[in-house]
Amino acid sequence: MRTLLNTLYVQTQKSYLHLDNDNVRVEVEGERRGMLPLHHLDGIVVFGNVLLSPFLIQKLGRAHKPVTWLTEWGQFTARSETPVSGNVLLRVAQHACTCDPARTLAVARYIAAGKLQNQKTTLLRSAREAAEEDAPALRQAARDINAQIAVLPLAETVDEVRGIEGTAARSYFEVFSLMLRVNRDFFWLGERTRRPARDPINAVLNYVYTLLAGECASACQTVGLDPQIGFLHALRPGRQSLALDLMEELRPVVADRAVVTLINRQQLTPRDFTLHEGRTVTLTEDGRRTIIKHFQERKAEEVHHPLTGRKTPLGLIPHVQARLLAQHLRGDRPHYPPYLHR
Amino acid sequence: MDNPIPLSALQHFVFCPRQYALIHVEQTWTENAQTARGRGQHERAHGGGTEERGGVRTLRALPLVSRRHGLAGVADVVELLPDGSPRPVEYKSGRARPRLADEVQLCAQALCLEEMFGVSIPEGFIYHVASRGRRNVAFTPELRGAVLEARDGVRALLGSGELPPPAADERCRLCSLFDACEPFAPRDFPPGYDPFDTRLL
Ligand code: SF4
Numbered sequence: 001m002r003t004l005l006n007t008l009y010v011q012t013q014k015s016y017l018h019l020d021n022d023n024v025r026v027e028v029e030g031e032r033r034g035m036l037p038l039h040h041l042d043g044i045v046v047f048g049n050v051l052l053s054p055f056l057i058q059k060l061g062r063a064h065k066p067v068t069w070l071t072e073w074g075q076f077t078a079r080s081e082t083p084v085s086g087n088v089l090l091r092v093a094q095h096a097c098t099c100d101p102a103r104t105l106a107v108a109r110y111i112a113a114g115k116l117q118n119q120k121t122t123l124l125r126s127a128r129e130a131a132e133e134d135a136p137a138l139r140q141a142a143r144d145i146n147a148q149i150a151v152l153p154l155a156e157t158v159d160e161v162r163g164i165e166g167t168a169a170r171s172y173f174e175v176f177s178l179m180l181r182v183n184r185d186f187f188w189l190g191e192r193t194r195r196p197a198r199d200p201i202n203a204v205l206n207y208v209y210t211l212l213a214g215e216c217a218s219a220c221q222t223v224g225l226d227p228q229i230g231f232l233h234a235l236r237p238g239r240q241s242l243a244l245d246l247m248e249e250l251r252p253v254v255a256d257r258a259v260v261t262l263i264n265r266q267q268l269t270p271r272d273f274t275l276h277e278g279r280t281v282t283l284t285e286d287g288r289r290t291i292i293k294h295f296q297e298r299k300a301e302e303v304h305h306p307l308t309g310r311k312t313p314l315g316l317i318p319h320v321q322a323r324l325l326a327q328h329l330r331g332d333r334p335h336y337p338p339y340l341h342r
Numbered sequence: 343m344d345n346p347i348p349l350s351a352l353q354h355f356v357f358c359p360r361q362y363a364l365i366h367v368e369q370t371w372t373e374n375a376q377t378a379r380g381r382g383q384h385e386r387a388h389g390g391g392t393e394e395r396g397g398v399r400t401l402r403a404l405p406l407v408s409r410r411h412g413l414a415g416v417a418d419v420v421e422l423l424p425d426g427s428p429r430p431v432e433y434k435s436g437r438a439r440p441r442l443a444d445e446v447q448l449c450a451q452a453l454c455l456e457e458m459f460g461v462s463i464p465e466g467f468i469y470h471v472a473s474r475g476r477r478n479v480a481f482t483p484e485l486r487g488a489v490l491e492a493r494d495g496v497r498a499l500l501g502s503g504e505l506p507p508p509a510a511d512e513r514c515r516l517c518s519l520f521d522a523c524e525p526f527a528p529r530d531f532p533p534g535y536d537p538f539d540t541r542l543l
Contacts, residue, residue: 087367087368087369087370089367089368089503090368110537113537113538114537117537117539120542124542139542142542143542146540146542147540149538149539149540150538150540152538153538223522224368224369306534306535307527307528307531307532307535308524308526308527309526309527309532323521323522323524324524327505327524330368330505331504331505332505332507332529333529333530334529334530335530335531337531337535337537338537340535340537
């Protein structure tokens with residue numbers, strides 16, 4: 001049985017991680033800060049200037065537990081490649097599928113459908129909890145996304161799928177701030193911008209998406225898929241296209257939902273942000289810590305998977321999806337079934 | 343001779359062809375399967391050697407091969423009777439439950455031993471650790487046939503690289519690959535599951 005294991009996130013600068021019997025020992029300036037049994041870990045994510053002993057890196061590699069290195073601000077830089085579970089046939093099937101426009105289109109359409117469905121669900125759920133004056137706009141956005149879902153089966157190229165997805169994303173992010181009930185004058189969302197973030201919501205979204213992308217890349221590696229060969233995302237050197245593909249369905253329910261919850265519960269407040277000259281925004285260390293903590297707790301929550309019919313921790317959904325995709329690529333199931341959140 | 347088929351593959355194949363394919367073709371990595379296999383190898387590596395008791399010599403971790411049948415592997419335990427004739431013995435951690443998969447594996451070892459020692463072997467033993475019981479398995483023509491049939495099945499699956507459909511029966515409850523296999527999840531979209539659904543719930 002695969003169980004939900006922890007990802008160890010280390011963001012205290014100048015930490016030193018090393019092996020102590022079968023434990024990971026975390027030290028900061030010679031002082032012990034924590035011990036974690038290796039077998040409870042799924043992988044380690046370190047931010048910025050964090051040192052890992054060579055023995056630890058090797059031990060993690062042999063146990064198929066990857067290390068991900070991010071900058072202090074959460075930008076992906078590197079990731080250890082563990083001896084993959086093998087299955088060279090799966091990789092060949094994955095490559096063959098990307099060379100087949102019709103099959104690639106089918107997978108891309110289902111991935112986009114999953115994302116749009118989950119955006120719709122997220123908006124409708126917020127509409128039920130929103131103030132009277134905000135609910136109609138949220139519902140309207142859900143209807144607009146619905147209209148995009150309706151045309152999705154008609155898309156004839158992956159480019160068209162991306163266009164539909166983009167239109168839906170605009171409807172979605174236009175009303176994103178209406179899901180917030182507090183600190184609205186501070187938490188506004190201009191356009192979706194990647195780095196550098198130009199407003200606080202973008203700063204949080206970028207950060208949470210990085211965490212989620214890391215989980216999705218691990219899931220690909222665990223089942224033996226090549227994280228760089230995607231279907232909806234264009235292939236680009238250095239881009240983990242497949243990991244980004246898998247992440248699409250999960251963005252609304254894992255990442256966006258987390259951001260809304262943290263702000264509404266006032267666990268994230270204006271104090272957690274630094275506004276810089278020239279209109280850029282970054283999260284403080286405390287802010288990042290709060291997000292990681294929430295993210296970890298959320299991963300343990302069980303959800304019903306509509307296809308397997310089983311209760312599954314949210315944190316394992318990327319693994320389940322990666323496996324379902326692998327089964328589709330190897331001909332074991334006719335379609336890729338996206339995760340539809342209830 | 344084609345590449346010999348590993349004896350361990352036969353057992354997986356007879357239990358469930360999909361289990362065999364997941365382990366040997368897809369190389370599915372699960373904590374259970376991997377650690378169990380690792381442990382087996384470990385024990386073999388450290389338990390090698392011989393010992394003698396009451397005229398019966400016990401050989402451990404004996405490498406086996408049959409060129410004629412295209413099989414190879416390692417026997418946990420082989421006993422040599424006073425007349426020098428070998429008998430394979432399989433140790434099973436579970437309780438006494440006759441399973442064709444175990445008997446096929448044992449008989450495959452016997453086929454190798456017959457070729458290596460130039461003798462004919464009428465029977466072998468399965469020792470059930472949980473119940474400390476030892477039972478005889480007669481190497482009937484049917485059982486020998488089943489070994490060769492399984493070998494051919496394994497070879498065919500290896501060659502095609504395909505994944506057989508799930509068994510989706512009682513076997514799955516005991517199977518360490520359940521999660522990777524998802525035997526009971528519908529292969530296609532089940533009723534009520536529609537990614538293009540446009541209802542506003
Ligand atoms: S779960 Fe069932 S079908 Fe799947 S490999 Fe195991 S026994 Fe075979």
